[in-house]
Amino acid sequence: xxxxxxxxxxxxxxxxxxxxxxxxxxxxxxxxxxxxxxxxxxxxxxxxxxxxxxxxxxxxxxxxxxxxxxxxxxxxxxxxxxxxxxxxxxxxxxxxxxxxxxxxxxxxxxxxxxxxxxxxxxxxxxxxxxxxxxxxxxxxxxxxxxxxxxxxxxxxx
Amino acid sequence: xxxxxxxxxxxxxxxxxxxxxxxxxxxxxxxxxxxxxxxxxxxxxxxxxxxxxxxxxxxxxxxxxxxxxxxxxxxxxxxxxxxxxxxxxxxxxxxxxxxxxxxxxxxxxxxxxxxxxxxxxxxxxxxxxxxxxxxxxxxxxxxxxxxxxxxxxxxxxxxxxxxxxxxxxxxxxxxxxxxxxxxxxxxxxxxxxxxxxxxxxxxxxxxxxxxxxxxxxxxxxxxxxxxxxxxxxxxxxxxxxxxxxxxxxxxxxxxxxxxxxxxxxxxxxxxxxxxxxxxxxxxxxxxxxxxxxxxxxxxxxxxxxxxxxxxxxxxxxxxxxxxxxxxxxxxxxxxxxxxxxxxxxxxxxxxxxxxxxxxxxxxxxxxxxxxxxxxxxxxxxxxxxxxxxxxxxxxxxxxxxxxxxxxxxxxxxxxxxxxxxxxxxxxxxxxxxxxxxxxxxxxxx
Numbered sequence: 001x002x003x004x005x006x007x008x009x010x011x012x013x014x015x016x017x018x019x020x021x022x023x024x025x026x027x028x029x030x031x032x033x034x035x036x037x038x039x040x041x042x043x044x045x046x047x048x049x050x051x052x053x054x055x056x057x058x059x060x061x062x063x064x065x066x067x068x069x070x071x072x073x074x075x076x077x078x079x080x081x082x083x084x085x086x087x088x089x090x091x092x093x094x095x096x097x098x099x100x101x102x103x104x105x106x107x108x109x110x111x112x113x114x115x116x117x118x119x120x121x122x123x124x125x126x127x128x129x130x131x132x133x134x135x136x137x138x139x140x141x142x143x144x145x146x147x148x149x150x151x152x153x154x155x156x157x
Numbered sequence: 158x159x160x161x162x163x164x165x166x167x168x169x170x171x172x173x174x175x176x177x178x179x180x181x182x183x184x185x186x187x188x189x190x191x192x193x194x195x196x197x198x199x200x201x202x203x204x205x206x207x208x209x210x211x212x213x214x215x216x217x218x219x220x221x222x223x224x225x226x227x228x229x230x231x232x233x234x235x236x237x238x239x240x241x242x243x244x245x246x247x248x249x250x251x252x253x254x255x256x257x258x259x260x261x262x263x264x265x266x267x268x269x270x271x272x273x274x275x276x277x278x279x280x281x282x283x284x285x286x287x288x289x290x291x292x293x294x295x296x297x298x299x300x301x302x303x304x305x306x307x308x309x310x311x312x313x314x315x316x317x318x319x320x321x322x323x324x325x326x327x328x329x330x331x332x333x334x335x336x337x338x339x340x341x342x343x344x345x346x347x348x349x350x351x352x353x354x355x356x357x358x359x360x361x362x363x364x365x366x367x368x369x370x371x372x373x374x375x376x377x378x379x380x381x382x383x384x385x386x387x388x389x390x391x392x393x394x395x396x397x398x399x400x401x402x403x404x405x406x407x408x409x410x411x412x413x414x415x416x417x418x419x420x421x422x423x424x425x426x427x428x429x430x431x432x433x434x435x436x437x438x439x440x441x442x443x444x445x446x447x448x449x450x451x452x453x454x455x456x457x458x459x460x461x462x463x464x465x466x467x468x469x470x471x472x473x474x475x476x477x478x479x480x481x482x483x484x485x486x487x488x489x490x491x492x493x494x495x496x497x498x499x500x501x502x503x504x505x506x507x508x509x510x511x512x513x514x515x516x517x518x519x520x521x522x523x524x525x526x527x528x529x530x531x532x533x534x535x536x537x538x539x540x541x542x543x544x545x546x547x548x549x550x551x552x553x554x555x556x557x558x559x560x561x562x563x564x565x566x567x568x569x570x571x572x573x574x575x576x577x578x579x580x581x582x583x584x585x586x587x588x589x590x591x592x593x594x595x596x597x598x599x600x601x602x
Contacts (some may be wrong), residue, residue: 044407044444053402054351061351087531090565094601098255098372100287100299108237116232117376121239 025155060123064105075157191476256601364452384517389497419456513544
């Protein structure tokens, strides 16, 4: 009888750990086309790129693509990289618009779209959950920290 | 004050109902919470109106559908307007803008004789329309026009009031009052390098914080501090602006160099003195949320001769400005100091002291809460010492208010202002004080 109980306890522990990991959010990997030459980017440049400024990487001007608005991916990325809540992001882009400055990056409807665009579109950079990585895109380390590293903190919300 | 609050609440209530209907339409089938999604959509709407990053082909309209479970192979980039083989770019004309309406109650504590002691009025302040269009991957154009009811109701120097009432032949010759159009800016830009862009046309002078940032939705208070409106620097100039920015070790440097017709009675079309004005701005942004900037302008103003054969008023001027901002989470601090020196050569006003100096400054503090419609309580202190002391030698003011932002595109403000004029016997308003209560609703469309 002890064996099934132990098994159940272990299963519950695993489930609890899994639930905990989910609550903390899945890691969001910054991605570009395979072989683009961009393997690492600073968090500052990543923020600049996704806040409307011109940033180069891998010999090209980077063209940022966002996850769809209101999704866990978008909220998590905006919080971790831009340091803004959805309210603050909204105000930020509307205010830029009134100043006559450039607008927000284009958003795409799914991680699959981001993967495809990152793979095919010149200079494209985006982000998606680690389990959505495909063979024709490559992960970009942020501040030299790879997404496989425990210190990596860009996660879904 | 009670009236101002009541009116603001009515304005807010009616506008919020409109937003609620829009949200219902937009959120159909969308699983995300309405408030966050509304703001995020507003952000994406902003993406639609301004330049897409260079080299990018034209985007297609984005639907607010929930994330789709698409296979990468099923996705047609061409249908998204992102065909990597396409040679086109986003050349879509974007039209957007902002507007505001306000209500103000003003009371002079001593009867000023020359104007009413008490006024209360609604006013449509701004109705500005933007037209933005990328021309090539490296060039773009922007125009901003303000539709206005002036000159109707404006006061002439002799005290009479302009009346633009005309008859409308399309409506049985019934009376109609016409207004005007103010071209805030119209320019074209070309990216010379990643760090340098050339702008040509009529542009907002790059100085301080709240000149380029002039739209009522982005101004924290109901109005900008008085000295900003006094135009120690010209608000607009016509000419060239070479600008850019550079990042290094977490520091961002923004720079501008300008050459223009300078200030003048007809500066947008004719430089009446044939002398260029020059200026510049440098701003450093640190990784700790501090921005510090300095601006300079030097030129000659030339007006129109008061009568044929008479000399036109003209003076040389130099303006200097310093500004600082600090943002840390919800806390926002900002301050500006502006000085202008003028040297008249012909036609100075009788009371003007040549080579005198205008000086003004303000300091503002605000704290944006995440509740009560994202309210920001704010306060600012300002001071202005004009060179021309015919009206007053110095004025001070304390302003305090609330800036609500229930959505990113709707801003509601309440403000109390208490200016007092130095009681030194100099000028018509010496010793006067004013009590002003203002409410404003502004929105972005």
